[in-house]
């Protein structure tokens with residue numbers, strides 16, 4: 001199975017709260033109106049310019065072992081090394097919001113619009129994360145239902161309803177952008193399901209994604225991943241440095257496995273330098289979905305929680 005899937009831009013639009021949180025802004029911090037206005041403009045630009053697209057391709061475990069082995073630079077041990085051999089299904093994937101957003105960011109910086117350029121970059125990063133999450137949900141059959149909402153033609157521009165909602169003036173304090181309102185925009189257009197893999201997830205399993213450059217999977221693993229997936233077909237290329245072009249792209253493997261297989265303690269040597277510890281919230285979400293409590297070894301406190 002190999003499939004290309006397009007998403008409407010509004011399905012990937014991050015909430016204002018998510019964008020600010022990703023920049024380290026506390027949720028209860030009042031946003032000055034000039035920044036709120038620039039963020040509104042950045043969200044509108046994202047809707048106008050983003051052309052989210054993804055590609056997924058199933059890969060047998062033995063073949064993925066070669067992809068994962070890469071150039072032999074992975075950490076000696078890693079979460080994914082222990083997880084993928086127990087997976088029910090493995091899908092290589094890559095997603096991108098296209099190059100028009102990046103071009104606009106460059107144009108804004110060149111024109112001295114550093115505030116808007118910075119915020120559009122932040123929106124684009126959160127939007128790309130959201131796109132990868134949408135793809136993961138579709139593969140797991142937990143995304144929006146097939147044919148939900150309208151799928152705008154990316155050539156003719158964004159969903160006018162979504163733009164109209166962003167235009168609503170918001171002056172409430174302490175958060176002028178009304179994060180709950182803007183956050184809703186992300187699901188207005190629905191998403192296009194990955195028809196081949198949605199519903200094919202083995203019963204009782206959960207999809208989680210893992211990417212080169214994180215958690216012991218060396219960034220040079222991108223080369224083998226690209227050889228196997230060939231995301232050039234959707235416009236994603238690999239630089240010599242192993243960074244992707246467009247920059248706002250994410251690649252990796254979607255692993256379908258029983259929830260307990262995805263669970264691990266973050267006690268790997270590289271975890272001590274990790275500032276995000278995103279694995280904890282990912283595992284907690286999996287545990288929450290099956291209604292059990294999370295208890296794992298926590299790197300920060302050296303205790304079990």
Ligand code: SF4
Nearest residue numbers: 215266271274278279
């Ligand atoms: S603590 Fe950080 S580096 Fe370690 S597994 Fe979790 S996300 Fe990866």
